[in-house]
Amino acid sequence: MLSFWEKKHFLDFDLIVIGGGIVGLSAAIQYKKQFSDKKVMVLERGLFPSGASTKNAGFACFGSITEILDDLNHQTEQEVLDLVKKRYSGLCAIREEFGDEALGYQATGGFELITENEIAELNQLDRINKLLFPLFGDSVFEEIKDISKFGFSKNVLKVIQNKYEGELDTGRFIQSLWDRCQQLNVKILTGSEVKHLDIEKSEVTVRDGESGITFKSQKIAVCTNAFSKSLIPQLDILPGRGLVMVTKKLPKTIPWTGSFHFDKGYVYFRNVDNRILLGGGRNMDFEGEQSTDLVVNYKIRDYLKKTYSEIITPGTSPEFEMEWAGIMAFGSSKTPIVKMINKNVGLAVRLGGMGVAIGWETAGDLVTQISKV
Ligand SMILES: Cc1cc2nc3c(=O)[nH]c(=O)nc-3n(C[C@H](O)[C@H](O)[C@H](O)COP(=O)(O)OP(=O)(O)OC[C@H]3O[C@@H](n4cnc5c(N)ncnc54)[C@H](O)[C@@H]3O)c2cc1C
Structure with missing residues (x-):
């Protein structure tokens, strides 16, 4: 049950990034650096990033x-x-x-x-x-x-x-990304697992107790790496x-x-x-x-x-x-998948074993594509 205030202030964004690993945080930062007046939020299912970005060898x-x-x-x-x-x-x-x-x-x-x-x-x-x-x-x-x-x-x-x-x-890299998000006023919600992505309506639904909260966003960036098939099943x-x-x-x-x-x-x-x-x-x-x-x-x-x-x-x-x-x-290639699914929803996933090196620039490639359309 949402309040008037929650509905008025917390549900609409210009960019929602799904996944708060290296790529998701880097995408949020690079987008916000370009469009400082836009409302940007990162949704991360774990309390910490729960894929590769805080688990790697550095x-x-x-x-x-x-x-x-x-x-x-x-x-x-x-x-x-x-x-x-x-x-x-x-x-x-x-x-x-x-x-x-x-x-x-x-x-x-x-x-x-x-x-x-x-x-x-x-x-x-x-x-x-x-x-x-x-x-x-x-x-x-x-x-x-x-x-x-x-x-x-x-x-x-x-x-x-x-x-x-x-x-x-590895921890200091993520801390640097978090600090930059904070400086740029990017909102990060942790413990927020996206259960449903509606590509046509440009909406994401996050589990909240027994029900869910649906957020609307002009643009959506899917940065969920190995877990992306639960949102977009046909990926390699x-x-x-x-x-x-x-x-x-x-x-x-x-x-x-x-x-x-x-x-x-x-x-x-x-x-x-x-x-x-x-x-x-x-x-x-x-x-x-x-x-x-x-x-x-x-x-x-x-x-x-x-x-x-x-x-x-x-x-x-x-x-x-x-x-x-x-x-x-x-996947079948060592190159990450960076593409738009429609004019509002894009993804940057499949980083392999070199995400420390290529994560920031891969996110930048997605931001370029998302900003164009
Ligand atoms: C053990 C290990 C060692 C490594 N060592 C190195 C190394 O030394 N050097 C190097 O360059 N690379 C290394 N890597 C690879 C590198 O860590 C990854 O390529 C990089 O972290 C990928 O970043 P990412 O943001 O794409 O993915 P991730 O870090 O996996 O981020 C995706 C995020 O999305 C979140 N998520 C998933 N589904 C949802 C959902 N439905 N809703 C909300 N959030 C969701 C996950 O919790 C996760 O935090 C290593 C990886 C591992 C596992």
């Missing part, structure tokens, strides 16, 4: 050497170059918008551990450096001469460094769950920092406050991880623990203090 990456080589098996050199360009320019854009301090950004580099399984691929190092040269004016990937300082297993034959990658603090999107674990603070100083990739990028780890954050391993159970349930896959947890004690810090048993799951969105 790698500020654009592709390890084996990942880029794998991409070249499915795409042309120009397409791969464009993908790297988009990711790198996305990282530059958020650093410029919010500043390194606010994001907790550190230019510590990206690293890939190379074992017998990947060693043959290194004969393509020069090819990839040449391919990326027009973007960076420099060689991006370099072999590290002395790898003994890392203390990795003897099975790690080489470590390849990418000096243009880095890492950020599959969920991909990811596991992240964090050790207790280690007694000895960890002798490395940066964003590390192993097993063709399926496993990743970094040093956070002298703890090891370790995640990934979806390749151990692709089918099992095609889920939106926020639970831990024990098979993957065992694999990550084994990787920790056999590869990363050989001979030690990890003491993990925390673990959590997050949900990514994949």
Whole structure:
């Protein structure tokens, strides 16, 4: 039962964004920066964003050497170059918008551990450096001469460094987005799950107790990533769950920092406050991880623990203090879906595993389309 005041003031908007992750918040900010007099609201179903944006590892990456080589098996050199360009320019854009301090950004580099399984691929190092040269004016990937300082297993034959990658603090990124929303007077309602989207009437209905509240908006931006099919069923999107674990603070100083990739990028780890954050391993159970349930896959947890004690810090048993799951969105292409469904409703979804890098610019692409019509 709504009051006169609620009906008069709270139900009509110029833009409603569904989903308060990186993309939804970025879309609200970029729209409001362009149209300061418009009424903008973000509806987020969780108390915190409940998909990927507060669950990720905070790698500020654009592709390890084996990942880029794998991409070249499915795409042309120009397409791969464009993908790297988009990711790198996305990282530059958020650093410029919010500043390194606010994001907790550190230019510590990206690293890939190379074992017998990947060693043959290194004969393509020069090819990839040449391919990326027009973007960076420099060689991006370099072999590290002395790898003994890392203390990795003897099975790690080489470590390849990418000096243009880095890492950020995932929580500080979201906090920066929230702060900017507040400065710009963007309303964020959390605990607000959109149960129904009426594309023709440009309305959204949010569950409220037994019933629902319907909001009307001139424009609607759907930024619900892996969960989008509940609102728009025909999309080419599959969920991909990811596991992240964090050790207790280690007694000895960890002798490395940066964003590390192993097993063709399926496993990743970094040093956070002298703890090891370790995640990934979806390749151990692709089918099992095609889920939106926020639970831990024990098979993957065992694999990550084994990787920790056999590869990363050989001979030690990890003491993990925390673990959590997050949900990514994949599909037949690595490119996000950004399009208008009709003249009022648009979407920016399917961010894959690189939303930190491409989220802000993907949101910007949607805002451009929404503002045009
Ligand atoms: C474990 C893990 C590690 C990752 N590591 C990295 C990394 O190191 N670097 C990197 O670049 N990327 C990483 N990613 C990917 C990155 O986090 C995502 O690509 C990015 O967060 C996607 O942002 P988004 O806003 O599109 O989606 P989401 O963050 O999923 O946001 C969508 C939001 O919509 C909300 N929502 C859904 N349905 C509704 C509804 N009906 N009503 C209201 N709200 C709704 C959800 O609760 C969610 O908060 C990782 C992802 C995971 C899961």
